[in-house]
Amino acid sequence: MSYRPQVCIVGGGMITQVQILPSLYQLQRLGVVGDIHICALNSAPLKVLAADPMLAKAFPGQSFVAHPALTTDPKVMQPDAFKEVIASLPPHQIVVVAVPDQMHNGVIQKALQHDQHICCVKPLVLKHNEAEVVAREARRRGLVVGIEYHKRFDDRYLIARRQYRAGRFGEFRIGQASLLECWYYRHSNFQNWCTCENSDMFSYIACHYIDLVAFITGLRPTAVSVYGIKDRYPNGREGYLWTDGRVIWENGACLNVQNALGYPDEGPGGNFQGIRLYGSKGDQGTMIVHNDQYRGVEHAYTEKGTDPGDTRYAQPNPDYFQYVDVGGAGLKPVGYGFRSIEYIVRRIGDCMEEVGSRGAKEALSIRQRFLDRVDEEGIMATPRNSAYNELVMEAGRMSILNEGREVSIQYGRKAGIKFRTYRR
Ligand SMILES: NC(=O)c1ccc[n+]([C@@H]2O[C@H](COP(=O)([O-])OP(=O)(O)OC[C@H]3O[C@@H](n4cnc5c(N)ncnc54)[C@H](O)[C@@H]3O)[C@@H](O)[C@H]2O)c1
The missing domain is CATH 3.30.360.10 (Dihydrodipicolinate Reductase; domain 2)
Structure with a gap:
């Protein structure tokens, strides 16, 4: 089996323009991914991406499928269009989450519901209990969820x-x-x-x-x-x-x-x-x-x-993200910004290659064992192995809103945060 997934990026803003889309275009050029869809709230940011001179120079002849279409009036908002796009994909493609932080959870839930693997920009979600739900659901369905902390790949x-x-x-x-x-x-x-x-x-x-x-x-x-x-x-x-x-x-x-x-x-x-x-x-x-x-x-x-x-x-x-001319058509993106996206996409590919053409039940258990290995390796951030990030964010928020009071973090079955108490 040769896995060449379609990719649906939800969010067409700054991070998509400077890192995600060029990285995926490069992976498309290498034959690692197939069609690229991008969903935004309206057509305005998609027009910016389609007209970006740097992207055109680096990736001549490559393009993405815009949702809403580029010809749509930019004043028309389509906040739910991404749901239809995700639903229209066959299972086990890749959804890239690149919307504002507070919207990650909604997009992730929709992607999991339709059995899609996920690459999510940081932070995964804003609350630890949301991350736990994502981790459980991803494991139950055998879906890779990679959180894109790109400095790890520096x-x-x-x-x-x-x-x-x-x-x-x-x-x-x-x-x-x-x-x-x-x-x-x-x-x-x-x-x-x-x-x-x-x-x-x-x-x-x-x-x-x-x-x-x-x-x-x-x-x-x-x-x-x-x-x-x-x-x-x-x-x-x-x-x-x-x-x-x-x-x-x-x-x-x-x-x-x-x-x-x-x-x-x-x-x-x-x-x-x-x-x-x-x-x-x-x-x-x-x-x-x-x-x-x-x-x-x-x-x-x-x-x-x-x-x-x-x-x-x-x-x-x-080191983060640069274009270099190494001959041939266009330009090649280099740096840890590219390597981080590449790593997550290729790990998803590894997972699907291990499954091969096995039946649904066996395939699920192979994917689940793969997820356990990825969690354990700890190179790619996942909802399970980087849950401390959500706890720190929740604790930081509680502290800042209370003039810097110290907030402690608990792990395990009762994972959560509370104001620290001091022994007298
Ligand atoms: N270093 C990093 O890891 C890093 C750096 C920058 C941004 N980020 C993260 O990336 C995410 C996006 O940041 P950005 O700077 O690109 O934001 P941005 O404001 O430039 O873009 C947000 C995009 O989301 C789209 N959007 C909003 N609602 C939508 C909806 N209902 N359906 C589809 N699209 C919708 C908007 O159209 C826009 O294109 C944030 O979570 C941010 O924290 C991470």
């Missing part, structure tokens, strides 16, 4: 993970992580949804580095406190646009995480990001320091580009 994290697990860094004790996105984000759609009552910078971006600490060390977070500073967006609404979080881990280690929509637009990188982890073994100190913003590349252009945040002097990230 080789420096895979290297740190392997060496940490080989004991070379001893035990993580204390660390600091930062991810500050550019100031100009405040002018985007963020101001309409990332407001105090819905979210905050800790919920939106702290998960990346917290996930990486768990990914490297295998430790789980057990308590969270987050101090948030409110600021006004250009439209006058208020958001927690600066956050400082403290995450305590099951071995007593501590990670400080700072996040903001506050990196100066005139700064040379697309953001500020990185991590420092200090550990110990016997009487030796150890460290892992990743400068994820400045990766040793400096450019000075004749003039600055036309995108917000473009500068004449720049420190571009060569």
Whole structure:
């Protein structure tokens, strides 16, 4: 059997444009996936994708099926169209979830109901109990659900993970992580949804580095406190646009995480990001320091580009997502943004190849055993093996809304969060 799934991307926004669609076009070029459908709320973002000059240059002759069609009046909203598209696919194709965070769960439920494998941008869902439902239903139906934490596929994290697990860094004790996105984000759609009552910078971006600490060390977070500073967006609404979080881990280690929509637009990188982890073994100190913003590349252009945040002097990230000319038609996408999508799609392919042409009952148990292996390996984030992410997000939210009170996380059958109580 040769598995070449159709892919349905739900959401045609920024992340689809800069990472998901070009990655899938490349996989289509390689014969790994078949037709690509994209659903959006209306035709406007789909027109942007169809006319994107970079995508046209990199993937000449390739296109996607738009829902609603490109000719539809952009004023017509079709919030339920994705449901019909998913229902129209044969089972065991791939649904990519790339809608705003609070809508992930609805799309995931629909995809599971129609027996589709899933690749979901982070965060999977907003609540731990929702993640548990997704995990149970996916296992019952034998469906792969991969959560796209692409920093995991930055080789420096895979290297740190392997060496940490080989004991070379001893035990993580204390660390600091930062991810500050550019100031100009405040002018985007963020101001309409990332407001105090819905979210905050800790919920939106702290998960990346917290996930990486768990990914490297295998430790789980057990308590969270987050101090948030409110600021006004250009439209006058208020958001927690600066956050400082403290995450305590099951071995007593501590990670400080700072996040903001506050990196100066005139700064040379697309953001500020990185991590420092200090550990110990016997009487030796150890460290892992990743400068994820400045990766040793400096450019000075004749003039600055036309995108917000473009500068004449720049420190571009060569590792996340870039196009390179390696001869032949178009351009090739490279970087961990591509590798992460490729990994999830190929693991789904591996699962389906193992099933081959076996009957339904046997096929289901093969797929379920495959899911157990993927959960256990821990390379791809799944609803089961990365459930700490939802717990941290819930705990962070409870803390920030209560002036930074510490919230503890419990695992096991009674997994959940509560305000931490202290022994007197
Ligand atoms: N580093 C990362 O992992 C990373 C980076 C950026 C975004 N994201 C995640 O990706 C998701 C999307 O972010 P974005 O920046 O692309 O958002 P965006 O606002 O640019 O795009 C959202 C898209 O969802 C579509 N949409 C909304 N309602 C819909 C509906 N009912 N049916 C079909 N489509 C619908 C909109 O038309 C739009 O195309 C978010 O969950 C975000 O957290 C992850």
